[in-house]
Amino acid sequence: MLTTRPRGTNDILPGEVEKWHYIESVIRRLCFEYGYSEIRTPVFEHTELFLRGVGDTTDVVKKEMYVFTDRGGRSVTLRPENTAPVVRAYLENKLYAGPQPVKLYYLGPMFRYDRPQAGRFRQFHQFGVEVLGSDDPAVDAEVIAMAMDFYARLGLKGLELHVNSVGCPVCRPLMIRRLREYFLPQFERLCKNCKDRLEKNPLRILDCKEERCRETGENAPVVFETLCESCFKHFESVERHLDLLEIDYMVNPRLVRGLDYYTHTAFEIMAEDVGAQGSIGGGGRYNGLIETCGGSPTPGIGYALGLERIILAMESQGITVPGINKPLVFVVTAGEGSNGEAYKILFRLRSAGISADKDYLGRSLKAQMKFAGRAGARYALIIGEEELKKGLVLVRDMTRGEQEEVPAGEAAGYLVRKIGNCEGGKRIND
RNA sequence: GUGGAUGUAGCUCAGCUGGUUAGAGUACCAGAUUGUGGCUCUGGGGGUCGUGGGUUCAAAUCCCAUCAUCCACCCCA
Numbered sequence: 001m002l003t004t005r006p007r008g009t010n011d012i013l014p015g016e017v018e019k020w021h022y023i024e025s026v027i028r029r030l031c032f033e034y035g036y037s038e039i040r041t042p043v044f045e046h047t048e049l050f051l052r053g054v055g056d057t058t059d060v061v062k063k064e065m066y067v068f069t070d071r072g073g074r075s076v077t078l079r080p081e082n083t084a085p086v087v088r089a090y091l092e093n094k095l096y097a098g099p100q101p102v103k104l105y106y107l108g109p110m111f112r113y114d115r116p117q118a119g120r121f122r123q124f125h126q127f128g129v130e131v132l133g134s135d136d137p138a139v140d141a142e143v144i145a146m147a148m149d150f151y152a153r154l155g156l157k158g159l160e161l162h163v164n165s166v167g168c169p170v171c172r173p174l175m176i177r178r179l180r181e182y183f184l185p186q187f188e189r190l191c192k193n194c195k196d197r198l199e200k201n202p203l204r205i206l207d208c209k210e211e212r213c214r215e216t217g218e219n220a221p222v223v224f225e226t227l228c229e230s231c232f233k234h235f236e237s238v239e240r241h242l243d244l245l246e247i248d249y250m251v252n253p254r255l256v257r258g259l260d261y262y263t264h265t266a267f268e269i270m271a272e273d274v275g276a277q278g279s280i281g282g283g284g285r286y287n288g289l290i291e292t293c294g295g296s297p298t299p300g301i302g303y304a305l306g307l308e309r310i311i312l313a314m315e316s317q318g319i320t321v322p323g324i325n326k327p328l329v330f331v332v333t334a335g336e337g338s339n340g341e342a343y344k345i346l347f348r349l350r351s352a353g354i355s356a357d358k359d360y361l362g363r364s365l366k367a368q369m370k371f372a373g374r375a376g377a378r379y380a381l382i383i384g385e386e387e388l389k390k391g392l393v394l395v396r397d398m399t400r401g402e403q404e405e406v407p408a409g410e411a412a413g414y415l416v417r418k419i420g421n422c423e424g425g426k427r428i429n430d
Numbered sequence: 431g432u433g434g435a436u437g438u439a440g441c442u443c444a445g446c447u448g449g450u451u452a453g454a455g456u457a458c459c460a461g462a463u464u465g466u467g468g469c470u471c472u473g474g475g476g477g478u479c480g481u482g483g484g485u486u487c488a489a490a491u492c493c494c495a496u497c498a499u500c501c502a503c504c505c506c507a
Contacts, residue, residue, distance in 0.1 A: 004480095007498075059505050063431070081507085114505070115431075116498095126507060193504075209503090258506060268506095275500095279507060306507025334465045367460080369467035377467095384465065398467070 008114070008122025010308075019311055022321040026153050027107060027127050034146050036105040036129050041085040043109060044068075047075040053084030053293055055260025057200060064112040078111035081259070083286065083302055084293070086130045091295045100133035119277035119309045128283070128304035132290065135299035137234050140265045140285060141241030147269060147281055147303050148247055154310065155319045159280070160270045161248060164223065164255035165235040166203070168263045169288060171228035176202055178221045189216045206254040223253045234264055261286040265301065273316035274309050281305035328379065329415060330372035331358040334365045335385030342383040345393070345411055349381075352412040354419075356381075373398060378419075381411060 005011060012020060031038070047067055054061050066078035079085055086104055089095070095102050107127045114120060129146065131139050144161070151159055167175050179202040187195065191210045198205065206217050224232065242249055249267075257266050268282035283303025290298040314321075329349055333342045342358060349356040357375070359368045365382075372380045382394035382403070393411050396403035406414050 004498075064505080110507080112506080116500095117502085118500070120506075124507065128507090276502070277506075281507065304507060309507060332466075361459095364460090365465055366467075371467080373467035380467080382466070386465080394466090396466075401467090403466085 008116040010121060019321045023307060030150055031105045036103045039086060039089060039104040039106055041089050044076045044078050045085050047077040049084050049088055050077055050080060053289060058258055058260055064114050066111045066113055080110055080112045082106050082126060082128055083130060087290055087293050090132050091293060102132045105129040118275035119312050121308060125307040126304045127307060128302055130300060130302035132300045133298055135287060137237035138241050140238045140301055143301055143303055144267055145245050145247055154314060156313055156317060158272055162252040162255045163249045163267045164252050165227060165231055165264055166262050166266045167227055168231050171226055171231055175223060175226040178226055182220050186216050203256045207256045231264055238265055257284055261289040263287045271313045274312045277309060280309045280313055327355050327357040327375055327377050329354055329356040330375060330377035330380050331356060332368040332372060332380050332382045334382055337385045338383040338388055341388055348412045352416050354415055
């Protein structure tokens, strides 16, 4: 137990963490270009925020939250998602008083007590954005376009973008009533889950994977028949803007999202190669959420992406990541007498901006060379007793297998001139 | 939360119907005329056979429980 991580959590190790660094750098660049600023909120919040914000009938809140009572008797919860916390921060810090809309992004761990599976963990990481203070359909399209741009920058292919409108407080009750009226006479044909859904959230019946339920729902009223005038116009406008950007999408009237706060636009991105957990991102508009959280009526929209699933998809598509960190220079000692000088030169290299390392296990010259090769060093700086007497060191090019003598005091300068400042074996600004 | 599969060295796996010190490849460490890597050869370290019970003269091998991983449901990122 002492050496076992908690279920559904992961250690991100060297060799793996470079993928995260790369994805994070793509995210920060993307957000910079789209005009989104980072917001960092706590990993835990008052439980009440999620009960009210996400909705206390949702599965996420009912059975997947990590809820604790702290030492002061307060109920707190590890965040299962970050839209409600961002809205809370928007209100608490009075961001509504500044220029609108407010465009924010976040990146960090979320927690859901769920049975782990491929692409599903108890602690997982999301990148997400939120736009608060505008109900322009062009923003909906921007947010969707931004998500698609992100996947494209990573090189992901074969994704499906599903878009739908789930209505608003004006037309959704009508939609639900019509669906209940349709399904009630056919109650016995529905699967066990859908019998429950009819009561809780009949929209979800349309989303059921059971053959019988699909057939039963074939002639069910379509959302677009029941959308109110303004919802319909909004959706049409979102479509027009997506068309302007030439984004491929499919209207999926069966798309329903599991969080209560969604209104109007809802969307989801599916990948084929992430196992059963095919969704690698999704989001939608939540024009009622800010008011629910105690603010004045303010529109909002956002999305979230699961980074573990993004990585899974990248791996199964064979996408590799640049810039694995390798030492550029490995300092090798030959003879006891060179240890001190080698140590000094090592640090001089580092001060000069060169990534350098040495052996710390008292290995033989031969073993040090072997280690340097394995570590992927491009140069071995061999500090030999004999040469040192003449004030020289050897610079060996590991890929070419050639070496030359250089004055010891100039070794760092020599290497800097030869390769410049470096990162991951490459020049910066290359 | 429900159903199913799996669990042997760091990694990938072998180990027949239970029978003496549990193996291979790879990785790691060290050597192969004592100052030079990537190939080859030799040797070495490393395994509570997921964990805990039980059956048996005897269990990695059978039974039960538990934990973990994977798959499906559910849900979602």
